Amino acid sequence: MEREYVEQIADREDSFSQWYLDVVLRAELADYAPVRGCMVFRPYGYRIWELAQADLDRRFKETGVQNAYFPLLIPESIFKKEAEHIEGFAPEVAWVTHAGQEQLAERYLVRPTSETIIGTMYAKWIQSYRDLPVLINQWCSVMRWERRTVPFLRTTEFLWQEGHTAHRDEADARERTMMMLEVYRAFLEDFLAIPVVPGRKTPNEKFAGAVDTYSVEALMGNGRALQAATSHYLGDGFARVLGIDFLDADGQRKYVHMTSFGLSWRVIGALIMVHGDDRGLVLPPSVAPYQVVIVPIAPEAVRDQVLGEARRLADGLGGVRVHLDDRPEYTPGWKFNEWELRGVPIRLELGPRDLEAGQAVLVRRDDGRRRPVPLAQVAETVQRELAAMQGDLYRRAARFREENTHEAAGVDQLEAILQDRRGFIYAGWCGDGACELAVKERTGATIRCLPLDAPAPSGNCLHCGRPAQHRALFARAY
């Protein structure tokens, strides 16, 4: 039999990163811009972001978070106030030094994150414990001058949301930190169909300026880990240097305890790498710009008839994002490949033979199964299959993760697993950062997180052999 599908993207097994880039470009999610490390987020990709954004934004608002917007530029004097913070970001900060020909009295940095400028405003707004908590999020872009960039995963400028909250005490702030981590977990698993491991970062891996950093970690199709979102308990460090204090009910002046949490367009990269296959993108119905594409097979003699029925079919799919591809210049086969590459969950084929039989042919993107559906039942079947596919994609990704999750008793074993098949690797850890760094040095794997649901540690540290204090999740990471 002849080759059934056209070669247009790199082989996913042989060259995963080339496959990833091919999908990004060929599916028209993004394109390279004439700016170092920057990309253009094209309409099809941006629509995915809008759908994800709308859902996550709704989840934030359900917890009382409001949206606002703060400036792109941050005065150097303000950013420098938190020592650990500036030290962490200094190497990748872009500076604004001139307005026209004139040199500015003070340099501004293009925000790499907004803790300091938002905190500065909180200092003005917060006087009393009655003003707390303050729960604000902003959708914006930030800039970090990374050395090596990859579309969506690591770009010089990227879109994200950053939430910043101020609280009366540590307990309230910590509760918010965990609440937002759970919002991310639910969003990623339920909406993007990406299974994640929630956990706490080690001191080596935490956010510059945070007391504790939590993240949700996902496993990509090539066995590498990706941090999909983070939530930080910042303590009162930022409050102290920025002067965010309030008068408590007991008459004492106190500093607020803060949190911040963020998720970026990196999750678009995760979608590609978790769900994609040899034929390209596979989108969960929840974030698919088109959930259904109708491809009419319309020879000249029956053209009007087929297109008329195709339009009726589209109109009958209320509440579903449907696209009728009636371009005459492309053949049906071309369209099949095109929409599969772009990840549309369901394709409906409608041709003369179907009209005679009073049916359409339904094909699911994830399993490729094709079957005839009577026209009267198409709407109902589409709804059912979209819902089923959402769940199936999650379960498939979860199964892949289970199959690629291992245990390592020592560094040798960890190294062997990484060479052989990568994936998530659990191992005992004594809690010493030196052991963590030694493992990284030798194997390239880092502790992605200390999973929250991990059972009590048993056995010994994989590196030094002392009793394990944690059950750590190791992986090579993006």
Next chain:
RNA sequence: CGGGGCGUGGCGCAGUUCGGCAGCGCGCGCGGUUUGGGACCGCGAGGUCGCCGGUUCAAAUCCGGCCGCCCCGACCA
């Protein structure tokens, strides 16, 4: 930032060894025939050969410098 590879019409590439008319496939435009897994025929448009400099009668090709992209490693959402 280190190691490797690559920059030639929109995309994928040949040509570079050994200097001598810039080519091929796809795509694009027009006309015609076509439509159940990337249709076919004909005509046509489109290139400062990544950039700057040098050698030469002559440079995509040789020399020097620079820039960009990709892959593999050290830092990050």
